[in-house]
Amino acid sequence: MINEQELQQLVEEISLESFGRPFRHQARINRRLKTTGGRYLLASHQLEFNPLFLKEENLHYLPGIIKHELTHYHLHLLGLGYRHKDHDFKVLLKRVGGSRYAPNIGQGRRQQRKYLYQCQKCCLKYPRVRKINTRRYFCGRCGGQLRLVEHLN
Secondary structure (H helix, E strand, C coil): CCCHHHHHHHHHHHHHHHHCCCCCCCEEECCCCCCCCEEECCCCCCEEECHHHHCHHHHHHHHHHHHHHHHHHHHHHHCCCCCCCCHHHHHHHHHHCCCCCCCCCCCCCCCCCCEEEEECCCCCEEEECCCCCCCCCECCCCCCEEEEEEECC
16 A cells, blocks of 8 residues: 555656646545545645555556546646536546546445335336335336335345
8 A cells, every 4th residue: 555655756757747747736545535536626736545546456546546636637727627527628538548437446335225115016126225105106117006025234
C-alpha cells in the first residue's frame, strides 16, 4: 500500500507526463470513499482517492483513476467542460487513456435484498431492500396483488 506522500508524487508525475501541466494542489487518501476510485474537489482543487485502490493487488488500476481525476482538475482550471457529460472531458480522458468508470474490485456496492414479493396473478417476483405496503402497491406488469413470499435477515 502506498502512502499519501508517494501518492502525491505519483499524481504530479502523471500530470506532467500525460497532460504536460503541473499538479499544484494536494492529493489525499479518503477512507470514506467506498463506491468510487477518487474525486476532484471543485472548491479546493484537491484530489481524493479510495484507499482500496492503493493496495498492492489493485495498484494497476491507479494510473487510470489518477488520469480521470486529473482530467477534471485540468479542465476545471482551464475553464472548459470538466463534468462527465461534457465533450471536452470525454475527449481529453480518451486522449490520455484514463478510466471512464471505477473498476469493480468486489466492493459491496449493492445492498442485500431482504424482502421478496410476488404477484399473485402473474407470479412476477419483486426483490426489495425495504418493506412495502402491499395494500398500496400492485404488480407493474398485470396490476395484480403483491404478497410477501420471503423475509431474510
